[in-house]
Amino acid sequence: MIAPARRDDAAVVTVRGRSTHERWQEASKIRQEWLDHGLSTQPADRRTAERNLTAVYARISRPRPRFVWVSSPREALGLVAGLPTLDQLYGWVRDPRPRGKPPLASDLALLISRLRAELSAGVSHPDPELSSARKSKELRAELPPLRALEAGVPLGVVLHQGIRVALHRSLAAGFRGPVLAALAGNEPVPVCWYGQQDASWVGYYDALHRLGLATYGPDAFDHLGHWAALARSCGWWWPGEDVCVVTERPESAGTEPVRGTWHDEVRLNEVRYRDGWHPRLT
Numbered sequence: 001m002i003a004p005a006r007r008d009d010a011a012v013v014t015v016r017g018r019s020t021h022e023r024w025q026e027a028s029k030i031r032q033e034w035l036d037h038g039l040s041t042q043p044a045d046r047r048t049a050e051r052n053l054t055a056v057y058a059r060i061s062r063p064r065p066r067f068v069w070v071s072s073p074r075e076a077l078g079l080v081a082g083l084p085t086l087d088q089l090y091g092w093v094r095d096p097r098p099r100g101k102p103p104l105a106s107d108l109a110l111l112i113s114r115l116r117a118e119l120s121a122g123v124s125h126p127d128p129e130l131s132s133a134r135k136s137k138e139l140r141a142e143l144p145p146l147r148a149l150e151a152g153v154p155l156g157v158v159l160h161q162g163i164r165v166a167l168h169r170s171l172a173a174g175f176r177g178p179v180l181a182a183l184a185g186n187e188p189v190p191v192c193w194y195g196q197q198d199a200s201w202v203g204y205y206d207a208l209h210r211l212g213l214a215t216y217g218p219d220a221f222d223h224l225g226h227w228a229a230l231a232r233s234c235g236w237w238w239p240g241e242d243v244c245v246v247t248e249r250p251e252s253a254g255t256e257p258v259r260g261t262w263h264d265e266v267r268l269n270e271v272r273y274r275d276g277w278h279p280r281l282t
Contacts, residue, residue: 020155024145024162027207031163032264034203037232038171038196039255039266044069044248049195049234052226053244059223060107065244072273073183073236076192076245080238083190104241105191115223119205122216125156129164129204144262156213164204166263171197174258174267176236182279192238196249199231248274 046069054064070076084092084103092106120127143151148158176197183189206228208214209221216224230237235247251274255266272278 020149020158021146023155023211023213024149024158027159027163027211028145028263030207030210031166031203034163034167034199034206034231035170035264035266037203038167038175038199039253040196041250041252044235044246045233046246048229048232049237049246052229052233053237053239053246055226056108056111056230057239057244060104060111062104062107062241065240065242068243068245069248070245071248071275072250072277073179073192073247074273074277074279075275076236076238076247077183077189079243079245080190080192080240083238083240085188086191087188089191104239108193108239109191112227115220115227116201116205118220119214119216119224122220123156123208123214125154125213128157128160142262159208159211159213160204162263163207164201166261166265167200167203169258169261169265170255170267171200174255174265175253175271178268178281179271179279182281190238192236193230194236195234195247196231197236198227202227202231250274 046067050067053067057063057065068079070079084105089103089105089109092103116129120130142148142161143153145158145162148161149155171194176194180189202224205214205216205224209216235249237247238245250271252270252272253268254270256269258265258267268281270278270281
């Protein structure tokens with residue numbers, strides 16, 4: 001239940017015993033926790049990563065693969081030739097009569113899509129991830145968070161902007177995008193998942209649950225836990241039918257603030273992997 005506060009503090013409402021301002025303060029700490037995971041340079045926790053990747057494979061009816069660990073995405077390229085690129089994957093999905101068994105990456109993408117839809121269905125307010133009005137509402141949320149709340153922006157929109165969008169800017173646009181561009185050059189790279197940089201969506205749904213603003217069924221909660229464990233334990237990974245190539249986290253990473261933002265967004269300005277690969281970032 002959301003009850004209005006006193007008239008002289010109308011912007012501050014109470015949500016299940018805590019004010020929206022208190023919720024925001026807690027949310028910003030959770031966002032920082034996931035940002036730290038997304039930028040971590042600690043060695044991978046290989047046991048945790050392999051255990052949770054095996055669980056993800058099981059969810060698409062695949063046996064445990066053989067795991068090959070590499071020190072950088074560049075080192076992975078020589079091992080993932082033949083896996084589908086994004087364009088090839090889209091082509092297979094769009095084909096009205098695709099031939100043969102779907103590639104593992106297609107099944108995995110469908111699995112994640114269903115998980116995220118189920119998680120959004122468990123959010124106690126209309127989830128901006130699904131809202132057709134998200135764009136116009138989030139323009140108002142492009143204010144400092146407390147000012148946005150005082151201006152009447154719903155808490156759910158402020159949380160989406162301050163966690164989901166902010167982490168995406170830092171970890172997708174600010175990290176994996178530049179590294180992927182340096183890796184690809186002019187050639188498409190086979191589809192992969194991003195381990196620690198998947199914290200941009202994992203952290204959002206984790207935060208809503210921890211704030212008491214979402215309730216997930218046991219299976220969805222367990223499934224989200226696998227992706228959360230991967231975001232805490234490894235770098236990028238390329239899933240094949242028999243072999244899963246998994247990348248160590250970088251050895252070092254430097255960031256700088258993104259100007260004009262209100263949620264501690266950062267972008268990568270240098271990164272070095274454990275085999276010495278030091279991609280030139282643009």
